[in-house]
Amino acid sequence: MIRVWLIVGVIAALFYINSIVDCAMAERERVRGVPKAAWIPIVVVFAVIGGVLWFTVGRPRRGNGGRVRTIAPDDDPEFLRNLERDRRQQERIRRLEQELSDLDDTPKKKSGDSDGRRDA
Template sequence: MARVLLIIALVATVFWVYTVVDCAVQPATRHRGVSKAAWVAIVVLIPVLGGILWLTVGRMRASQVAERRAPDDDPEFLGRIGSISDQDERIRRLEEELAQLDAEGDDPRWTPDGQKPTPPEPPARADSPEKGDDDGRGTRGAVG
C-alpha cells in the first residue's frame, strides 16, 4: 500500500510541476477566465485540483486563439467595405465636388495668393460732395 501511495504522490508531483510550468510559459493570450498571474497562483496553491482546472478551464488550445490579421487581409472586412464599383462611384462624386470647388475658386474677388483684396471704393453718390471739398478726415468745410 505504501508503494501505491508513493507512486500516486510521485505522479501528482510530476503533474503539479508540469501544470505550473505549462501555465507559466503560455502567453497571456492563451489564458481563459482570469489573468496569467491568477492562474499560476491557483495552480501553485491548489496542487492537483488547480492543475486539473488549468487544463480543463484555463488553457486555450493554439487553434482556438484568434489569429490577428491586417484589415486588408481579412475577407470579411473587405466584404463589408463595399464593392469596387461603390468605391469608384464615391471617387467620381468626390472629383465632381472638387471640380465645383475649383470653379468657385476662380472668383475674381479673391487674389491668387488667397488673400482678400481691399474692397473697391463705392461709386460717388449724387448728393455727396466732390473729392476736393473733403479734407480727408470726413469733415467737410472744416477750417484748420
C-alpha cells in the same frame, strides 16, 4: 500499500510541476478564464485541483491540435514572389550601374577642346 501511495505521490508531483510550467509558459493574451497572473497562484496553492482546473478551463486552445504548420520556402507563394521581386530589383540596379559606368567612361568634349581636358 506504501508503494501505491508513493507512486500516486510521484505522479501527483509530476502533474503539479507540469501544470505550473505549462501555466508559466502560456502566452498571456491566449489564457482563458481569469488572467494568467491569477492562474499561477491557483495552480500553486491548490496543487492537483489547480492543475486540473488549469488544463480544463484556463489553458489556451490551439488550432490544428497544437501543431504548428510549417511551409517549405519553395512552397510558400509569398516567399517566391519576394524572390522574383528581389531578382528584378537586382537586375535593375545592375543595369543602372552599367549605365552610370558607361556615362563615366565616355569623354566629355567641350567646345574648343579637342581632348576634353582643360589646362590652366
